[in-house]
Amino acid sequence: xxxxxxxxxxxxxxxxxxxxxxxxxxxxxxxxxxxxxxxxxxxxxxxxxxxxxxxxxxxxxxxxxxxxxxxxxxxxxxxxxxxxxxxxxxxxxxxxxxxxxxxxxxxxxxxxxxxxxxxxxxxxxxxxxxxxxxxxxxxxxxxxxxxxxxxxxxxxxxxxxxxxxxxxxxxxxxxxxxxxxxxxxxxxxxxxxxxxxxxxxxxxxxxxxxxxxxxxxxxxxxxxxxxxxxxxxxxxxxxxxxxxxxxxxxxxxxxxxxxxxxxxxxxxxxxxxxxxxxxxxxxxxxxxxxxxxxxxxxxxxxxxxxxxxxxxxxxxxxxxxxxxxxxxxxxxxxxxxxxxxxxxxxxxxxxxxxxxxxxxxxxxxxxxxxxxxxxxxxxxxxxxxxxxxxxxxxxxxxxxxxxxxxxxxxxxxxxxxxxxxxxxxxxxxxxxxxxxxxx
Amino acid sequence: xxxxxxxxxxxxxxxxxxxxxxxxxxxxxxxxxxxxxxxxxxxxxxxxxxxxxxxxxxxxxxxxxxxxxxxxxxxxxxxxxxxxxxxxxxxxx
Ligand SMILES: Cc1cc2nc3c(=O)[nH]c(=O)nc-3n(C[C@H](O)[C@H](O)[C@H](O)COP(=O)(O)OP(=O)(O)OC[C@H]3O[C@@H](n4cnc5c(N)ncnc54)[C@H](O)[C@@H]3O)c2cc1C
Numbered sequence: 001x002x003x004x005x006x007x008x009x010x011x012x013x014x015x016x017x018x019x020x021x022x023x024x025x026x027x028x029x030x031x032x033x034x035x036x037x038x039x040x041x042x043x044x045x046x047x048x049x050x051x052x053x054x055x056x057x058x059x060x061x062x063x064x065x066x067x068x069x070x071x072x073x074x075x076x077x078x079x080x081x082x083x084x085x086x087x088x089x090x091x092x093x094x095x096x097x098x099x100x101x102x103x104x105x106x107x108x109x110x111x112x113x114x115x116x117x118x119x120x121x122x123x124x125x126x127x128x129x130x131x132x133x134x135x136x137x138x139x140x141x142x143x144x145x146x147x148x149x150x151x152x153x154x155x156x157x158x159x160x161x162x163x164x165x166x167x168x169x170x171x172x173x174x175x176x177x178x179x180x181x182x183x184x185x186x187x188x189x190x191x192x193x194x195x196x197x198x199x200x201x202x203x204x205x206x207x208x209x210x211x212x213x214x215x216x217x218x219x220x221x222x223x224x225x226x227x228x229x230x231x232x233x234x235x236x237x238x239x240x241x242x243x244x245x246x247x248x249x250x251x252x253x254x255x256x257x258x259x260x261x262x263x264x265x266x267x268x269x270x271x272x273x274x275x276x277x278x279x280x281x282x283x284x285x286x287x288x289x290x291x292x293x294x295x296x297x298x299x300x301x302x303x304x305x306x307x308x309x310x311x312x313x314x315x316x317x318x319x320x321x322x323x324x325x326x327x328x329x330x331x332x333x334x335x336x337x338x339x340x341x342x343x344x345x346x347x348x349x350x351x352x353x354x355x356x357x358x359x360x361x362x363x364x365x366x367x368x369x370x371x372x373x374x375x376x377x378x379x380x381x382x383x384x385x386x387x388x389x390x391x392x393x394x395x396x397x398x399x400x401x402x403x404x405x406x407x408x409x410x411x412x413x414x415x416x417x418x419x420x421x422x423x424x425x426x427x428x429x430x431x432x433x434x435x436x437x438x439x
Numbered sequence: 440x441x442x443x444x445x446x447x448x449x450x451x452x453x454x455x456x457x458x459x460x461x462x463x464x465x466x467x468x469x470x471x472x473x474x475x476x477x478x479x480x481x482x483x484x485x486x487x488x489x490x491x492x493x494x495x496x497x498x499x500x501x502x503x504x505x506x507x508x509x510x511x512x513x514x515x516x517x518x519x520x521x522x523x524x525x526x527x528x529x530x531x532x
Pocket of ligand 1: 050
C-alpha cells in the first residue's frame with residue numbers, strides 16, 4: 001500500500017462499509033470510477049448493529065425486487081406501539097398485509113445483510129479492503145494553499161485519492177478529525193442495547209400474530225426503560241427476535257441508573273415475557289444512535305471530503321419508528337452523485353462538492369428530516385416515558401374493571417384518572433399540541 | 440434466559456488485542472473529575488469497575504459503542520476502535 005509518490009491510488013476512498021458507504025461505493029463504481037471501500041471489520045457487518053427495521057423503498061428503487069434476493073428476515077406487516085407500565089400495557093396495533101406487498105419495511109440482521117449490499121458494490125467494481133481501521137485523514141496543501149483531504153492513513157500505510165467519503169457511522173471520528181463535526185451533545189445521542197433471542201419460527205408467528213415470512217415491529221415506551229427518555233423495541237426476525245432499549249444519554253445520566261440494569265429490567269418485564277418465553281440469548285450488543293435529527297446536521301462537505309449516513313447525523317426517531325439505514329442509503333446515493341460530478345468538473349473543493357448537499361436537500365432524506373425536525377425536542381418531554389402510560393392504563397383499568405358498584409360514564413372515569421395522576425391538563429394539552437405539530 | 444452481563448457476553452465472539460488496549464484511562468483526571476461512577480454506570484458491557492481509587496478497564500469485553508467516550512469528561516479517556524481484525528464480531532447484528 002505504501003506509495004512513494006503523491007499520485008492518487010484511487011479516484012475515491014470510501015471509509016465504512018455500512019449502508020451509506022456500500023451504496024456510495026456501488027454507485028461510484030457503477031459510474032466507472034475506481035473506488036476502494038475500507039472497513040475495519042474482518043467481514044462487513046460484523047461491527048454493526050441496528051434494531052433492524054429497514055424501510056425498503058430506496059433500496060427497491062436501486063435493486064428492484066431486492067427483498068426476494070437479499071438476506072432479509074421478515075416483511076413487517078404489523079406495527080404495535082405500546083405504553084408499558086410496571087403491571088399493564090396499552091397498545092396501538094396496526095396490521096395490514098398490504099404492508100408486505102409492495103415491500104415497505106423488512107427486518108434485517110446486519111451481519112447477514114451488510115455483506116449482501118457490499119457484494120453489490122464489489123460486483124460493480126469497487127475494491128473491498130476489510131479488517132483495516134482507518135486512523136486519520138491525509139491532508140496536503142491545495143492549489144490555493146489551503147489544506148485539503150488527499151487520502152487516509154491506516155497504521156503506517158497511506159492511501160491517496162482526490163476525494164474521501166466518510167461513511168464511518170455515528171462516532172464519525174473522520175468527520176471530527178476534519179473539523180466538520182463537533183463531538184455530539186449527550187442529548188443528541190442514545191445508546192442502543194440489544195439482545196438477539198432465538199425462537200422457533202412457528203412460535204414467533206403464533207405469538208406475534210403474523211403469517212410465515214411476515215413479521216411484527218413493537219415499539220415500546222415507558223417502564224421498559226424505567227422512564228428514561230428513549231424506548232424499547234421488539235422486532236421479529238426469521239428464527240429470532242431482537243429485543244432492545246434505546247436510552248438518551250442525557251436522560252440515562254440524569255437517572256443515575258446503569259445501562260445494563262435497565263436492559264435487564266426490560267428483558268425480565270412481565271409485559272414482554274409471553275413473547276420471549278423459552279427464548280435463548282444468542283448475542284448481546286450495543287451501539288450508539290444519533291437522536292438529534294435535522295438539528296444535528298452540520299457541514300457535510302469539505303475540501304476533498306464528504307460525510308454520509310449516520311456520520312452526518314442522518315437519523316429520524318419520531319417515537320413510532322427509528323430510521324437510519326434507509327437515510328444512509330439515500331445519502332450514499334446523493335454523495336456518490338455529488339462526488340462524481342465534482343471529479344468530472346475537476347473541482348473537488350468544498351464548493352465543487354456542493355452538489356452533494358443540493359441532492360440531499362432534494363431527496364427524501366432531508367425532506368423527511370425537516371418534516372420531523374421538531375420531534376427530538378418533543379421527545380425530550382419526560383412525561384411521555386412515564387406519566388402518560390400510567391394515565392392511559394389507569395383509564396382503561398377503570399373501563400374494564402367490572403364490579404357490583406354501578407359504572408360511571410367514560411368521561412367521568414377519564415376525569416377521575418386524570419385527577420389522580422401526575423399529569424396536569426395543561427401539560428396534556430401542551431404535549432398533545434406540540435406532538436401533533438412535531439409529527 | 441441468562442441475566443448477568445457476563446452471561447450475555449459469553450454468547451459473543453471477541454478477538455482480544457493483547458498488544459494494544461484500545462481504551463486508556465487518565466487515572467488522575469478521572470479521579471479529579473469523579474468520572475468513575477459514571478463510566479461504571481453507562482457501559483452496557485460492564486467494562487469499567489472501580490478498585491482502590493483506580494478505574495479498572497476490562498477492554499476485552501468492549502462492544503465498541505462509544506457511550507463512555509460520549510459522556511466522559513474531556514481527556515479522561517483515550518478511546519479508539521480496536522485495530523482491524525480485533526474486538527467484537529457480531530454474527531447477528
Ligand atoms: C439500537 C439501534 C436500533 C436501530 N434501529 C434502526 C431501525 O430499526 N431502522 C433503521 O433504519 N435504523 C436503525 N438504527 C440506525 C441505523 O443502524 C444506522 O443509522 C445505520 O446503520 C447508519 O448507516 P451508516 O452506513 O451511516 O453507518 P454504519 O452502519 O454504522 O456503518 C459504518 C461502518 O464504518 C465502519 N467504520 C467506522 N469507523 C471506521 C474506521 N475508522 N475505519 C474503517 N471502518 C470504519 C464500521 O465498522 C461500519 O461498518 C438503529 C441503531 C441502533 C443503534
